[in-house]
Amino acid sequence: MGLLSFIGRQFTLRDRDFWTWFGGNPSWTGKSVTPESVMQIATALACIRLTATTVSTLPPHVYRERPDGSRERLPNHPLAVLLSQSPNADQTPAEFLEGMVGCMMLFGNAYALKTSSTGQVRALTLLRPDLMTVKRDRETYALTYEYSDPRGREVYQPEEIWHLRAFGLGGDLGLSAVEYGRQAFGLAMATDEAAARTFSNGMRPGGFFKSDKELTPAQREQARQTLIKPMQGAENSGRIGILEGQFSWQEVSMPLKDAELLASRGLHIQEICRLMGNIPPVLIGHTGEGVTHFGTGIESLIRAWLTVGLGPLLGRIEQSASRALVSRADRGKVWCEFARDGLLQADSEARAKLYASAAQNGWRTRNEIRALENLPALEGGDALTAQSNLVPLDRLGTIVTATTTQEHQQEIRQ
Structure with a gap:
């Protein structure tokens, strides 16, 4: 965020964003911690990029509840078209979701301006969180969103903004990992600077x-x-x-071995991964002692991250989108949900077991499974099938007998 971003914006002595731009969030190391400085830490950038790109590549679907309690997918619903085809005139769905998730991880909040028509949201424009101020009126307690950029100042009502919050304590804003984890980020920046200055001096210690x-x-x-x-x-x-x-x-100066500079840099990688959503360091290319890039141990770490890290994040986005983007007429009947099956695309063994279970136990047709693999439908593939080894004892063999009888009758006719 540059100084020109504040031109035309009104400030008070209590405007925290304005003063943070000059001094940043203080840390014990003396380093100024801002979203821009955090993005210059390789570990933080890798964590944000991994999470944002993973979420953005999962297809979002829109569903409606049927009278019998089952659900029906609505591929042509305006919300489905908005999220999966064209969120706005300038961005692809992946680019838009990357921006929303990245802003939420950096600032604790992400904002998108809604453009509506006939009661449906038709476009979403990503707004910069550093230029947004969320306020409540002291008398009416009404919530407003004030957005200031070089073009001017705009005040929006809650129904005009999709506000995606990170983890919070029940207030109007989500908590920023950059602000509340500033000590860890400050230590990482100080460690990187110490290492860089040491190398710039030819690996020679200072002295007199x-x-x-x-x-x-x-x-x-x-x-x-x-x-x-x-x-x-x-x-x-x-x-x-x-x-x-x-x-x-x-x-x-102490020798590098005594200062354990490299060990300190390895420690801040783990700290930042914890702050950014319990991301296993191996997923961003960092392997600790006794850990490799391959093997069943890494697969367990990936599944754990998908369960305790990425899963809650997807649920947060789904609930927020269903609340803010679904029209009042469809609220409670229509909802948004990510296709989590896409997380199994890299694990062929787990995907094969899931498909086999679905086909053999009758909760998915073979054509539905083929559609997940981008394969064309086959004739007769819309029937639900199940193995016959669990049929009641009094009906055991009836299907085989009927089939055998039909084949025998056909042979007689021939």
């Missing part, structure tokens, strides 16, 4: 040149030009210098 005699200002400047500057920087690594005039070198 000591002289047995007091130097004049001219001698100090001469020593700086002849001793200090030629030996600094990674480009001067390996150079050999000469100490004369009773100079000696005194090291003052």
Whole structure:
């Protein structure tokens, strides 16, 4: 967020966003923690990108409850078209959902402006959370959304905004992981900076040149030009210098092994993964001691993340979309739901077991299973089938007998 973003916007001494832009959220390391600085941490960027892209590639479906209690998919419903085909004139559905999830993970809140027609939402325009202020009137307690950008200031009513909140404590806003996890992010930035400065200095620790005699200002400047500057920087690594005039070198920094700099950088990867939704570090390319990229252990970690990390996030988005995007006439009858079967696309064994169970136990037809694999329907594939090894004992063999009788009668006719 740049300073130009605040042009034309009205502020007060209590406007937290404005003052945070200048000083950021303070941390014990002295680093200013802002959404932009957090995005420059490789681990945080990887976590946000992984979660946002995973959610955005799951197809959202719209369902309606039938009188018998079952549900019916509505592929042509305006909400289904909006979420799966064209959320607005500029973005694809994946790009829009990536933006919403990314904003929610960074700021704790994501906003989209609704464009409605005949009672149905026809378009969703992503708004920047850093330019949005949520207020309640002191007298009426009515909620309003004030959006300020260089073009001006707009006030929206709750029915005009899709407000997607992150984990919260029941207030009007979700909690920002950047704000409440600023100590971990500040430590990560300080550790990365320390490592970068060490490498920029040619992996040499800092220290002092000591002289047995007091130097004049001219001698100090001469020593700086002849001793200090030629030996600094990674480009001067390996150079050999000469100490004369009773100079000696005194090291003052701890060696990298003693400071355990690399171990500290590994620790902040785990901390950020916890803050960003219990993401297993291996999913963003970080393997700890005794952990590899392959094997059943990693598959268990992925399933655990899909259950305790991504699953609750999908449920939060589904409930929010069903509440904010479904028309009043359809509310309670129509809802939005992600096709979680897409999470099994990378696990062929689990997908095969699921399909076999569905076909053999009669809760999905073979054509429904083929549709999930983008295969054409087959004749006779719309019938529900089940194995006959669990039929009652008094009916055991009746199907075979009937089939055998029909075949025998056909042979007689021939």
